[in-house]
Amino acid sequence: MPSLKLRLPSTPPPGWPSEDRGRLHHESVTARLGSAVGIAFGICFVTGVLSHYQSHPWAWLPPPATPAGGYRFTQGLHVITGFASIPLLLAKLWSVQHKLAQWPPVRSVLHALERASVAVLIATALVQLTTGILNTLQYYPFKWPFASVHYGMAWVVIGALLLHIAVQLPVIRRGLATKLDGPLVDEHGLTRRGAVTGVGVGVGIVGLTTVGQVVGPLAKVALLAPRRPDRAPQQHLPVNRTAAAANVRKTAVSADYRLTVRGTSTRTLTVAQIEAMPAQTRDLSIACVEGWSRGATWTGPSLLDIVAMVGGTADSVVTISSLEKGGFSRSTITAGQLKEALLATHLHGERLTLDHGYPLRLIAPDRKGELQTKWVDTVVVSNV
Amino acid sequence: MFERVTRGGIGVLGILAAAWGLHLLWVDRPYIKTLNFGEWLISGILLHDLIIANVVLLVGWLLAKLLPPHLRGFVQGALTVIALVGSMAFFVIWRQGTASSPALALLRQNYVANFGIIAAAVVVCTAVLYAFSLRTIRKSRPE
Numbered sequence: 001m002p003s004l005k006l007r008l009p010s011t012p013p014p015g016w017p018s019e020d021r022g023r024l025h026h027e028s029v030t031a032r033l034g035s036a037v038g039i040a041f042g043i044c045f046v047t048g049v050l051s052h053y054q055s056h057p058w059a060w061l062p063p064p065a066t067p068a069g070g071y072r073f074t075q076g077l078h079v080i081t082g083f084a085s086i087p088l089l090l091a092k093l094w095s096v097q098h099k100l101a102q103w104p105p106v107r108s109v110l111h112a113l114e115r116a117s118v119a120v121l122i123a124t125a126l127v128q129l130t131t132g133i134l135n136t137l138q139y140y141p142f143k144w145p146f147a148s149v150h151y152g153m154a155w156v157v158i159g160a161l162l163l164h165i166a167v168q169l170p171v172i173r174r175g176l177a178t179k180l181d182g183p184l185v186d187e188h189g190l191t192r193r194g195a196v197t198g199v200g201v202g203v204g205i206v207g208l209t210t211v212g213q214v215v216g217p218l219a220k221v222a223l224l225a226p227r228r229p230d231r232a233p234q235q236h237l238p239v240n241r242t243a244a245a246a247n248v249r250k251t252a253v254s255a256d257y258r259l260t261v262r263g264t265s266t267r268t269l270t271v272a273q274i275e276a277m278p279a280q281t282r283d284l285s286i287a288c289v290e291g292w293s294r295g296a297t298w299t300g301p302s303l304l305d306i307v308a309m310v311g312g313t314a315d316s317v318v319t320i321s322s323l324e325k326g327g328f329s330r331s332t333i334t335a336g337q338l339k340e341a342l343l344a345t346h347l348h349g350e351r352l353t354l355d356h357g358y359p360l361r362l363i364a365p366d367r368k369g370e371l372q373t374k375w376v377d378t379v380v381v382s383n384v
Numbered sequence: 385m386f387e388r389v390t391r392g393g394i395g396v397l398g399i400l401a402a403a404w405g406l407h408l409l410w411v412d413r414p415y416i417k418t419l420n421f422g423e424w425l426i427s428g429i430l431l432h433d434l435i436i437a438n439v440v441l442l443v444g445w446l447l448a449k450l451l452p453p454h455l456r457g458f459v460q461g462a463l464t465v466i467a468l469v470g471s472m473a474f475f476v477i478w479r480q481g482t483a484s485s486p487a488l489a490l491l492r493q494n495y496v497a498n499f500g501i502i503a504a505a506v507v508v509c510t511a512v513l514y515a516f517s518l519r520t521i522r523k524s525r526p527e
Contacts, residue, residue: 021441087468090436097437119429120402126428133472137479137491142424143417152408159402166395169387185457185517189448190464198461202468205502210472223498224473228489238489245484355487
């Protein structure tokens with residue numbers, strides 16, 4: 001299609017930067033770093049979609065209750081891979097830095113579109129990773145809702161990445177087929193093999209020094225982990241939202257507190273009545289959407305026993321509401337998670353503290369932390 | 385033929401995924417300050433292309449000018465590792481101590497010191513590797 005060709009002078013104008021940035025800027029290096037970025041982004045995307053599904057499940061396919069630590073694993077992997085993707089993406093961009101100086105900048109309309117798609121990929125990937133890490137730090141300097149935009153942008157990033165792979169596939173194959181033999185350094189400096197190894201070591205250190213917020217035995221080397229669940233001051237477990245932040249400090253300890261259970265009938269229970277119910281003890285982890293997690297021992301009445309008081313069964317749809325108002329004030333639980341859930345009154349054998357959800361909190365296996373509703377005051381049973 | 389079909393398939397999948405993502409963002413538009421969103425998208429590229437890329441270029445150029453050839457590769461390697469770890473450390477150092485409550489166990493480490501420990505470990509490991517390489521070179525020289 002000759003009409004789509006753009007006609008630019010064959011030589012760059014005076015002062016145009018050189019495209020020659022040395023031997024490290026080679027497709028053999030780019031293909032390896034790009035493949036690593038592709039794998040990392042793929043992991044983040046799949047685990048992110050799983051996390052999104054926990055909050056927005058299809059009615060006919062409820063989130064499973066097994067394996068109990070499933071969400072802990074997938075979300076831990078999501079966030080740690082996200083952390084590691086920051087240096088990985090920067091290294092990949094460095095390896096293709098010389099392309100900014102390529103002449104002509106665009107050869108045809110198709111080439112312009114391809115470069116535009118790369119710009120979209122880079123811009124969205126940088127924002128996605130930056131805002132993702134800021135979310136784990138609970139810092140929101142941007143003016144949009146994090147969760148829904150992070151999810152929407154994930155599709156844009158993965159789509160632009162797939163398009164980039166489709167365009168570059170022959171180069172990727174050629175680059176991966178080029179062996180990186182020889183020493184890590186030689187008389188000219190770092191070799192291509194050395195550069196890829198250096199990036200691998202850097203990314204590995206980021207992973208190793210952050211994964212301890214998920215994997216307890218590695219907490220001692222979690223030097224860069226935003227969270228240190230092993231150092232939580234209350235009941236050996238961090239909280240993500242305090243009673244003060246949720247504005248429930250008075251209502252949660254009020255003498256007027258009652259748990260209301262609605263189904264085919266309505267029951268109200270005092271704290272003493274709840275504590276007098278047969279209790280079960282379960283080892284279940286809290287796994288936060290922000291990536292940290294920690295196992296804990298919970299005690300309290302089975303949610304199913306409470307649901308049964310108003311005619312509910314394991315097939316019911318149960319909505320749990322909190323004294324807290326706002327985004328995390330309600331969650332729905334069904335199927336396997338419902339069967340295994342507790343309305344916990346105790347954590348590690350001690351009465352729940354206010355910040356951990358006193359007087360009652362939901363705890364169920366393989367469930368997103370923000371759905372483990374705290375300061376529970378209402379249980380509504382439907383589809384009875 | 386197989387490669388063309390594969391590339392075409394991946395490309396179409398990519399376009400569909402991106403279109404779905406754009407649709408989701410479009411649905412969310414009442415809650416997004418569009419100008420702020422655009423600023424973030426453009427700032428990321430500008431920050432990288434105008435500042436980070438050029439700083440890396442400058443450091444590489446300085447290393448090539450100032451260091452003897454054999455040492456250069458080791459220093460380049462160590463700086464690569466430290467800079468990449470620093471790209472993550474930057475965020476936690478920046479936000480250190482800003483969590484709303486100690487109960488969150490969030491950002492309560494001394495990240496400057498921790499990053500220093502990692503950087504020092506990288507330097508020590510690099511120095512050991514450099515010393516080994518010098519020894520190998522000396523041994524391989526004829527008497």
